[in-house]
Amino acid sequence: MLPAAPITRCHRWLTPLVTVVLAGCAGVSNDSTVARPGRSMELVVLGTAQDGGLPHVGCERPCCARARRQGRELYPACLAVHDPATGALLLIEATPRIEPQLALLHELAGAHDRGRRPVDCVLLTHAHIGHYLGLAHFGKEVASTDSLPVFCSPRLAGFLRAHGPWGQLVKTRQIALHEVAPRVAFSPLQGLTVTAVPVPHRDEYSDTMAFKLRGPNKTVLFVPDIDSWQQRPGLLDELLDGVDVAYLDATFYDGRELPDRDLTKIRHPLMVDTMRRLATRAKAHPGALRFIHLNHTNPALHDAALVRDLERRGFRVARRGERVAL
Ligand SMILES: [Zn+2]
Numbered sequence: 001m002l003p004a005a006p007i008t009r010c011h012r013w014l015t016p017l018v019t020v021v022l023a024g025c026a027g028v029s030n031d032s033t034v035a036r037p038g039r040s041m042e043l044v045v046l047g048t049a050q051d052g053g054l055p056h057v058g059c060e061r062p063c064c065a066r067a068r069r070q071g072r073e074l075y076p077a078c079l080a081v082h083d084p085a086t087g088a089l090l091l092i093e094a095t096p097r098i099e100p101q102l103a104l105l106h107e108l109a110g111a112h113d114r115g116r117r118p119v120d121c122v123l124l125t126h127a128h129i130g131h132y133l134g135l136a137h138f139g140k141e142v143a144s145t146d147s148l149p150v151f152c153s154p155r156l157a158g159f160l161r162a163h164g165p166w167g168q169l170v171k172t173r174q175i176a177l178h179e180v181a182p183r184v185a186f187s188p189l190q191g192l193t194v195t196a197v198p199v200p201h202r203d204e205y206s207d208t209m210a211f212k213l214r215g216p217n218k219t220v221l222f223v224p225d226i227d228s229w230q231q232r233p234g235l236l237d238e239l240l241d242g243v244d245v246a247y248l249d250a251t252f253y254d255g256r257e258l259p260d261r262d263l264t265k266i267r268h269p270l271m272v273d274t275m276r277r278l279a280t281r282a283k284a285h286p287g288a289l290r291f292i293h294l295n296h297t298n299p300a301l302h303d304a305a306l307v308r309d310l311e312r313r314g315f316r317v318a319r320r321g322e323r324v325a326l
């Protein structure tokens with residue numbers, strides 16, 4: 001067990017009921033944010049899209065052209081944990097859109113004047129651009145954090161130490177890497193236990209972890225990127241074991257969004273396949289299985305009828321600003 005990250009600041013919940021509805025496709029977009037004061041530790045969704053977000057660099061198709069016209073933006077998949085009792089904040093993934101995501105987190109948490117400690121610790125799943133590039137903002141040129149604890153696998157830690165600009169963050173002690181062993185619970189924040197479960201993914205620079213986050217009352221699974229559920233027998237059961245709410249890789253819906261690609265070569269489970277596997281569970285626990293990390297082309301970001309249909313079957317598409325009491 002690694003020591004819990006030091007919690008040096010205390011912030012009381014100051015934000016009254018706030019409702020912010022951002023521009024977007026009514027009923028479909030992940031653009032609504034509802035903040036409610038709460039007493040218990042809670043998980044907050046700060047981003048729902050694939051690494052490139054929406055709109056996507058270089059995409060001129062209707063999905064992104066319309067989003068640009070409407071000023072609609074979805075950030076890459078990202079979660080946070082907030083403990084109102086201590087004001088502690090944990091960020092899960094450091095995405096390229098970390099600035100507005102942290103601003104949203106601070107607004108929702110009523111966190112003010114955090115200065116050089118915008119969060120108390122960070123968890124990273126793997127070294128693909130949507131998941132860790134935001135670390136750069138903790139460097140000297142921007143937030144200049146002081147030994148901010150960053151929890152990740154030993155292989156990802158080795159990659160960060162060995163390659164610029166990340167190695168500089170370690171050398172100058174802007175971040176402090178904490179290596180987490182697979183399946184060994186650790187506690188990055190008081191009252192929160194996290195277990196990293198290795199998952200198969202195209203692992204060029206690092207391996208890839210899913211996280212199980214166990215609060216006082218509830219357990220949440222976060223598995224934004226995985227090649228397939230069946231590559232390792234029993235993996236999906238292991239991931240979902242003891243979990244109350246699961247955020248699952250939903251990069252692609254059924255392949256229609258990639259007309260030129262060979263479906264057998266897509267390295268993500270299709271949403272329709274995941275829904276087939278988990279149909280009974282979704283019916284028994286409506287709202288417990290939620291999709292995240294949606295590609296800009298995924299029709300579940302653009303087609304309200306399709307979303308209503310999957311909701312009827314007990315599934316959900318994650319929305320920015322949604323919360324789960326832990
Ligand atoms: Zn990704």
Ligand SMILES: [Zn+2]
Binds near residue numbers: 225
């Ligand atoms: Zn990835």
